[in-house]
Amino acid sequence: xxxxxxxxxxxxxxxxxxxxxxxxxxxxxxxxxxxxxxxxxxxxxxxxxxxxxxxxxxxxxxxxxxxxxxxxxxxxxxxxxxxxxxxxxxxxxxxxxxxx
Ligand SMILES: [Zn+2]
Numbered sequence: 001x002x003x004x005x006x007x008x009x010x011x012x013x014x015x016x017x018x019x020x021x022x023x024x025x026x027x028x029x030x031x032x033x034x035x036x037x038x039x040x041x042x043x044x045x046x047x048x049x050x051x052x053x054x055x056x057x058x059x060x061x062x063x064x065x066x067x068x069x070x071x072x073x074x075x076x077x078x079x080x081x082x083x084x085x086x087x088x089x090x091x092x093x094x095x096x097x098x099x100x
């Protein structure tokens with residue numbers, strides 16, 4: 001159950017970072033690790049494609065040197081959802097942290 005809840009936080013993190021910059025798998029794994037989330041590529045990549053399937057992220061393959069890397073960026077629909085969820089997070093954290 002803890003993992004279920006964490007996965008929702010992880011999705012929010014991904015949407016948040018993808019709203020500021022292009023993101024890629026390994027970068028997200030490192031960023032999330034700095035917040036204490038342990039995530040394997042086997043968990044992250046399906047999560048990213050799910051967000052793409054739902055039209056919240058779009059994927060772009062780019063070749064850097066000889067390697068191809070998939071980058072992700074938020075879509076307008078993802079941005080709209082993030083805005084909506086931001087209010088809920090603010091409200092919830094206020095309640096959880098017992099702030100007025
Ligand atoms: Zn983050």
